[in-house]
Amino acid sequence: MNATTLDYPRPNLAHILAAVAIILLSLVFIGTLVPALIIPDGCTTFSAIIFLPWPVILAVVQYRGTFRRNPKSARIAFLSSVFLAVLPFLVLGVVLTSGAAFAIRFSFWLKLMAASLLTLGMMLANGHWYWELKEAVTDDWIGPASRIISLRESLLFVGAICVVLGVAVPIVHNTKPNQALHVTAEETPFSLPEGAYDVTYFRYFGGTRFQCTAEEDAFLAWYDEGVGTLESLAANQPLDPIQKPTGTGVIVGFAANGPITEPQSVTSGWKYYWNREDRWVSVLYDRLNKRLYYEINTR
Structure with missing residues (x-):
């Protein structure tokens, strides 16, 4: 041809x-x-x-x-x-x-x-x-x-x-900003418990940290949908009731190198923690104040 x-x-x-x-x-x-x-x-x-x-x-x-x-x-x-x-x-x-x-x-x-x-x-x-x-x-x-x-x-x-x-x-x-203080759930890039409000969060490459107010039933339903990464889910780490004071940090502002926090002690509620090497997932629910504290680092 x-x-x-x-x-x-x-x-x-x-x-x-x-x-x-x-x-x-x-x-x-x-x-x-x-x-x-x-x-x-x-x-x-x-x-x-x-x-x-x-x-x-x-x-x-x-x-x-x-x-x-x-x-x-x-x-x-x-x-x-x-x-x-x-x-x-x-x-x-x-x-x-x-x-x-x-x-x-x-x-x-x-x-x-x-x-x-x-x-x-x-x-x-x-x-x-x-x-x-x-x-x-x-x-x-x-x-x-x-x-x-x-x-x-x-x-x-x-x-x-x-x-x-x-x-x-x-x-x-x-696109939402990488940090915000006391905003609504709709103003955040996250999937939060139903009815959550008063959200403060900070995002960085490989990690997220947020806190919000939510009813306990809504928190438990949110947790049951799956929290963390495939790696942390595979560990089958349980959500445990808080039986002694557990410390966390409350974000009150932001600086050039990250969030500014103040110590907070939680005496009643729920806690979940998983870590491996430099990766971790932390969930803390304060029953008295109805506050959820969540932190994840994937690298």
Whole structure:
């Protein structure tokens, strides 16, 4: 054949749907990373800078491989989709080996199963399309070599920017500050006990500390939903009644190096504490003052 044709090879509906899904997922991921570039936290910004190029590259090679029929890009897109297909199984392995599978809601397993089926489908479609391009090249087919960006592609690029902004802008708008004194539950980035109020919190890279007022029944229901990390949940550390005075720190303000605290003694209520190396989860409920004190450090 030794010629470039418009009809051979041509992606079918499955190839197109897989490509669109991967491109959209990449754009959504980009949209979630963009706000991190402007968050005044060095570690968060640095992490975003490291991760941001990869979804950009994936979106570009997926488009070039499927819609511009570029064999090299199709190969990279296929290998990338193999990695995406493996991710849900890696998550499954982490959950099962952590020993915390019993504490995870059924909805999580449904989402993980859906993600597995979706990524496997995208991998198979990308693999089939790459194989078709490879066979075509073997038959002396020469792919389109034009590097001119068409009007349609320009419009698609504008649409891609709109998708990224559509994800990023609400995140920026709803991003809460890393510290606050005596705010409502709605003004915080946390899932708190039902009816909680008068919240004070402090966030840092790898950790969180907050305190709020909540009824005891609401606190217990919140605790039963799962507190901490997979690692701490797997330890099956119980929530114990406080039988002797237990000390904690009440956040009363903030300094450049962290929160300013005053000592507080809790004589009645509940306590939970788990730690391993430099990681810990601490939960303390003061029954007399109806105050919850929570602290977690994951690094």
